[in-house]
Amino acid sequence: MLDWFRRAAPEAKASAAGPVVAFHGAGRAAWSGRDLGSLTRVGFTSNPVGFRCVKLIAEAAAAVPFALEEDGARMEVHPVLDLMARPNGGQGAGELMEAFYGQILLSGNGYLEAVAGEAAPLELHVLRSDRMRVLPGPDGWPVGYEYAVGAKKHRFAAEAVCHVRAWHPTDDHYGLSPMQAAAQAVDVHNAASKWSKALLDNAARPSGAIVYTSVDGAGVLGAEQYERVKSELEGQHQGAANAGRPMLLEGGLDWKPMGFSPSDMEFQKTKEAAAREIALAFGVPPMLLGLPGDATYANYAEANRAFYRLTVLPLVGKVAGALTQWMPGMGRARLRADFDQVPALALEREAQWRRIADADFLTEDEKRAMLGLAPRSTG
Template sequence: MLDALLAPFRAHLRAPPARPEAKASRTAALVAVLSAGRPVWSPRDTASLACEGFAKNAIAYRAVRLIGEAAASVPLVLMSGTEELTEHPLLRLMARPNPRLGGAAFMEALCSHLLVAGNAYVEAVALEGRVRELHLLRPDRVRVVPGADGWPEAFDYTLAGRTVRIAQETLVAGADVPPVLHLAVFNPVDDHYGFAPLEAAAQALDLHNASGAWNKALIDNAARPSGALVYGGTGTLTEEQFERLKGELEASFQGAANAGRPLLLEGGLEWRALSLSPKDMDFEAARNGAAREIALAIGVPPLLLGIPGDNTYANYAEANRALWRQSVVPLVRRVADEVSAWLAPAFGADLRLVPDLDQVEALAAERSELWKRIGSADFLTDAEKRAAVGYGETGRQ
């Protein structure tokens, strides 16, 4: 199983290292002066962040899935100049990047990696001089290896204690196509890795998760705050009496199954409940505030996640449109631009992938209003109207 997983990477080990280009940034050498040829470790633990945020928090999980699924539903069209291509090997590659993932699943996973880890890595596999498959690499297993010029010269992929170094040599003869594409969210304090949106919401995630654990503990303790047993008799309880009392309380009165069971006290014992309550702690408001912070850090209007107390959007339709315009569409455009710039040289043409927003149902009302406004502009010619709505003389622009 491990051999089959690592098979696509072995070809990179036998290939000669790429020759560095003469052009380079004047400041790049300073970036790599202390790390040339060695992996640069990410400043965060991506696996732990994904576990605590994506896997254990319902708000973060749903927000990431909401954007990922929406991005995967946007059709991509291939443009060559001003002409739209309906049949092309690049379109077939994007429709089925590899035998395991279809185009929509591939796009959803790629966008989700960017939201959870701040980084996404795509490996291209070539056969007979043509790019045949695209594979996603888990961000927590990938380390950037910067070269002497400061730019990544390789990527280390670690699995089961073994590391494979994927050199960024030319994958297709005559075309500048490196084997790995690294997409990263803007990070102002790191030269190689992106900044995960979940990391920005780390404090809110801790607060929201801790409030859930507090609720669970409250239910386990008969759904009420803790109290104190006060001994009103003379002297003190013996060690044997104390242990017997403690054992009886844990066995007969602790836990959800014993909620509401009457407590029978003897020997001068008195139960006094503590005055601290969830209301005193403003518990629910703090939990909802943390949920809003998580949603906003990822880029989802809180209204779409059922979080109360948010009046920014007048209604659900406006919030949904804001999700698409502020989060989904910019993300899809960026991914399409990056993939186009990476793979276009392998197909020998001036190609670019463009999201087809005309087929996005959530933006249909907005698009209809634009067409109506442009159509009623008598001072525009038909050609100018087509250009204004994103169409050239023969199709999309």
């Protein structure tokens, strides 16, 4: 039996060089990374809509000052107000808070470090979200934070860092950023911009075809002729600098232009729709970004008020509540957004003041309390 196996011919495939048929589909869409570095690079530094949304919200929120209240009365002098006005030696209040709000918008997490003093913090500093890592304890609550810069790592106690995070339905320690929700729209918008740039590089014309017809009807160019025609097209007729230059074709060559297909014509509409989706994820009315085709609001002022009411003030209120909870030495005092210092809400605040002033059934101290003012001193 063993001899029979030794004499048997080795197994061979039926066809070693038979035809191969490859089946493939249209392919999957290529999306950018969803880590903070990729989102910042693709959605902020390389996309004008994402950049403007983040800057618009962060600058508007940083321009809203904080007011300090205790038992319904506004306080004009307090160490916390002095700290918020001058947070550190290298940054003013506006610059610090703009960086803090920007980190929340880009990563969903904002980290504020307090330099401890004897009774109250001496300085406040914004820490980069991509360098911070939450250290959870056995019960799941953070017991500290680790800040890494290259190979160096520094550990903060939990009470030394104010961590403000956007709500995330599936993560207990990190927030979900609007940029991540808008990531697919950002990729579509960037792809449409690259397509438009490629079209401009080709003299803003759709592609065409050069048809060669020989005398004998073969219709085949030689290798040398093909390379010469190709080099002349690339050097003399492609690019924005060669737009409109006439093309001189030799005998047998005929230019057949190709018009825009319906899918080509949809690229601009696709880009505008992606821009509106990015603005929607951030809560910015498209009218404020100058996007065409948006008539949701009657005028610019109405869109601006909606922007503050629905996007800016909730963000400022969330940060004010987190600072009140975290800042030592607050007692019963609390931080809130100073609505009277928001120009976009001037008409609403004026109407509120007028309604309260005309309420004859209220005493003067009750009116002042409703407006956040201390009672008038008597005597």
